[in-house]
Amino acid sequence: xxxxEYANPRRFMGWTRPVLPWSFALAGLCLTVGLIWGFFFTxxxxxxxxxxxxxxLHVPAALMAIxxxxxxxxxxxxxxxxxxxxxxxxxxxxxxxxxxxxxxxxFTGGIWGQPMWxxxxxxxxxxxxxxxxxxxxxxxxxxxxxxxxxxxxxxxTSVLCMVGSVFAILSRYAVLFWNQGLHQGxxxxxxxxxxxxxxxxxxxxxxxxxxxxxxIALVLMRTRTEIRxxxxxxLQARARRA
Amino acid sequence: MLxxxxxxxxxGGVPVLTDVSFEVAAGQAIILRGPNGVGKTTLLRTLAGLQxxxxxxxxxxxxxGAYASHADGIKTALTVTENLKFWADVHGAALPDxxxxxxxxxxxxxxxxxxxxxxxKRRLGLARLGVIGRKVLFLDEPTVSLDRFSVKLFxxxxxxxxxxxxxxxxxxxHIDLGLAAPELDLTPFKAAAxxxxxxxxxxx
Amino acid sequence: MIALLxxxxxxxxxxxxxxxxxxxxxxxxxxxxxxxxxxxxxxxSRIAPGILWxxxxxxxxxxxxxxxxLDFEDGSLSLLATSPLPMEGAAMxxxxxxxxxxxxxxxxxxxxxxxxxxxxxxxxxxxxxxxxLGTPALSMIGTFGAALTVGIRRGGLLLSLLVLPLYVPTLIxxxxxxxxxxxxxxxxxxxxxxxxxxxxxxxxxxxxxAAVLRINLR
Numbered sequence: 001x002x003x004x005e006y007a008n009p010r011r012f013m014g015w016t017r018p019v020l021p022w023s024f025a026l027a028g029l030c031l032t033v034g035l036i037w038g039f040f041f042t043x044x045x046x047x048x049x050x051x052x053x054x055x056x057l058h059v060p061a062a063l064m065a066i067x068x069x070x071x072x073x074x075x076x077x078x079x080x081x082x083x084x085x086x087x088x089x090x091x092x093x094x095x096x097x098x099x100x101x102x103x104x105x106x107f108t109g110g111i112w113g114q115p116m117w118x119x120x121x122x123x124x125x126x127x128x129x130x131x132x133x134x135x136x137x138x139x140x141x142x143x144x145x146x147x148x149x150x151x152x153x154x155x156x157t158s159v160l161c162m163v164g165s166v167f168a169i170l171s172r173y174a175v176l177f178w179n180q181g182l183h184q185g186x187x188x189x190x191x192x193x194x195x196x197x198x199x200x201x202x203x204x205x206x207x208x209x210x211x212x213x214x215x216i217a218l219v220l221m222r223t224r225t226e227i228r229x230x231x232x233x234x235l236q237a238r239a240r241r242a
Numbered sequence: 243m244l245x246x247x248x249x250x251x252x253x254g255g256v257p258v259l260t261d262v263s264f265e266v267a268a269g270q271a272i273i274l275r276g277p278n279g280v281g282k283t284t285l286l287r288t289l290a291g292l293q294x295x296x297x298x299x300x301x302x303x304x305x306x307g308a309y310a311s312h313a314d315g316i317k318t319a320l321t322v323t324e325n326l327k328f329w330a331d332v333h334g335a336a337l338p339d340x341x342x343x344x345x346x347x348x349x350x351x352x353x354x355x356x357x358x359x360x361x362x363k364r365r366l367g368l369a370r371l372g373v374i375g376r377k378v379l380f381l382d383e384p385t386v387s388l389d390r391f392s393v394k395l396f397x398x399x400x401x402x403x404x405x406x407x408x409x410x411x412x413x414x415x416h417i418d419l420g421l422a423a424p425e426l427d428l429t430p431f432k433a434a435a436x437x438x439x440x441x442x443x444x445x446x
Numbered sequence: 447m448i449a450l451l452x453x454x455x456x457x458x459x460x461x462x463x464x465x466x467x468x469x470x471x472x473x474x475x476x477x478x479x480x481x482x483x484x485x486x487x488x489x490x491s492r493i494a495p496g497i498l499w500x501x502x503x504x505x506x507x508x509x510x511x512x513x514x515x516l517d518f519e520d521g522s523l524s525l526l527a528t529s530p531l532p533m534e535g536a537a538m539x540x541x542x543x544x545x546x547x548x549x550x551x552x553x554x555x556x557x558x559x560x561x562x563x564x565x566x567x568x569x570x571x572x573x574x575x576x577x578x579l580g581t582p583a584l585s586m587i588g589t590f591g592a593a594l595t596v597g598i599r600r601g602g603l604l605l606s607l608l609v610l611p612l613y614v615p616t617l618i619x620x621x622x623x624x625x626x627x628x629x630x631x632x633x634x635x636x637x638x639x640x641x642x643x644x645x646x647x648x649x650x651x652x653x654x655x656a657a658v659l660r661i662n663l664r
């Protein structure tokens with residue numbers, strides 16, 4: 001059996017039903033453990049004091065804000081190429097989750113920025129990029145909402161997502177060109193020298209796992225809702241014609 | 243010249259017609275009949291390639307189809323001649339000398355599209371078909387808002403110029419054009435409530 | 447394809463075509479800024495590059511919804527779709543017509559308005575070049591946005607929401623080039639990057655625009 005058969009709406013509803021509570025439970029567990037560990041059982045940073053602990057919300061949220069868009073892009077491509085309805089609906093379901101993660105990243109960044117840089121907001125390349133990402137999300141969601149026919153909406157938003165991705169990357173480089181900025185380097189990188197120390201690193205990993213699981217759980221739940229809405233629509237259409 | 247085999251088509255993701263098959267030989271026309279909402283416009287748009295069919299085939303010589311409906315693409319700020327010239331240019335054709343006379347537009351040639359009456363606009367829209375030199379015409383209610391005299395003009399052009407030169411026409415209309423053309427009633431092809439191919443089908 | 451371009455230009459220049467509205471809007475926005483930020487020449491001269499770029503971007507935005515909406519309503523778009531003209535070509539011609547009626551006049555008017563804002567004398571050449579290179583990209587991106595929203599009634603506001611984020615890179619490089627020119631720095635890098643964006647837009651967006659139009663005509 002091909003893996004694509006799991007993307008049939010009926011099968012999708014079937015296999016996600018048992019998966020959903022588990023993903024929520026695991027997400028809750030990881031977040032509880034990670035946040036308590038991070039907030040109460042790690043030392044203060046020698047330079048940043050206890051403010052550094054917001055990293056356990058800020059970094060995972062920022063990471064998932066970008067990953068949610070990438071997931072939407074992949075789902076859009078799958079819809080355009082293979083026309084699996086679940087794929088289009090999953091992209092639609094992920095967008096509001098992505099927006100919320102973007103907002104969390106922006107707000108926690110502001111709260112962190114105030115004691116560090118003395119300002120809640122600066123037109124720093126990273127901050128600005130997230131603001132632009134936020135605008136891309138808004139446009140994407142607005143287009144979904146504006147179009148009546150669900151398949152047309154799926155097609156158009158897919159094209160927007162692809163074109164938007166290219167322009168999002170362009171914007172990222174344009175913004176770097178425009179202002180060098182205050183933001184510290186990436187908290188996570190494969191280059192060990194630049195990385196934060198292990199004491200902060202392990203609870204952070206747990207928090208990231210928690211955010212990933214939370215994202216998966218929320219997207220599954222929202223996709224199930226979208227599928228149900230489409231099913232109601234389909235049944236109503238049949239009832240009207242019969 | 244035009245072959246339609248087992249064609250099913252949908253409107254707004256809902257199947258409206260199933261298993262339509264017919265063929266039209268060069269020099270022939272076919273009249274589509276059926277009550278409002280049966281799917282005449284959907285069928286014509288599908289035949290013209292503006293929307294994909296659910297299943298089935300449509301076959302006619304490539305780059306020879308033309309579609310015309312009540313929205314005939316007349317620009318109100320262009321004159322009658324400019325409107326026609328534009329479509330001729332787009333199709334890489336020359337404006338035939340007699341086209342304005344054929345559709346009784348000669349006196350209106352320098353009038354702006356916006357100042358024409360509904361019937362005059364319709365005549366201009368139909369004159370476009372005589373300009374673009376396409377062989378296979380898909381006509382959706384071509385005679386709406388035409389008076390009897392203009393209907394006659396159009397029917398004559400269709401019979402004596404278009405069909406006589408080996409063209410083909412599929413016409414959805416409620417009136418009698420006086421053509422010796424077979425009629426196809428679409429009512430029997432109406433899609434059942436549970437017909438396959440709707441865009442919502444995967445969700446049932 | 448030239449026929450479509452000529453027709454669109456003719457329509458724009460005839461009565462009711464809206465030619466000149468964008469230009470007037472550009473003028474008004476630029477005139478309003480000093481009322482908002484105060485008349486100090488030094489401040490105005492510093493923010494002039496940004497204001498001229500943002501104002502021309504907004505003026506270009508103003509006429510975007512006309513690109514396809516009228517053709518969609520009167521049926522021309524369906525007729526074009528069944529004509530031998532490829533949709534990609536039609537999309538590019540539409541963008542070109544929009545640029546000739548909006549972007550080009552804005553570019554030519556910008557130096558005069560730069561004078562009002564006491565733009566640094568060194569920057570005029572770069573203002574002209576950056577707008578000349580950048581406004582075609584604005585038209586092409588806008589044409590894509592217009593195609594996305596063509597089936598939506600009152601899609602104007604949505605069109606702005608979709609198109610403005612896409613304008614960010616062009617705006618950054620354009621305004622940056624003028625600013626560097628005004629500060630006596632070398633703006634070549636910004637200009638090259640912007641030319642790259644414009645070239646990329648014209649190479650790729652006609653395909654996306656045509657795809658979107660076909661979906662909307664279904």
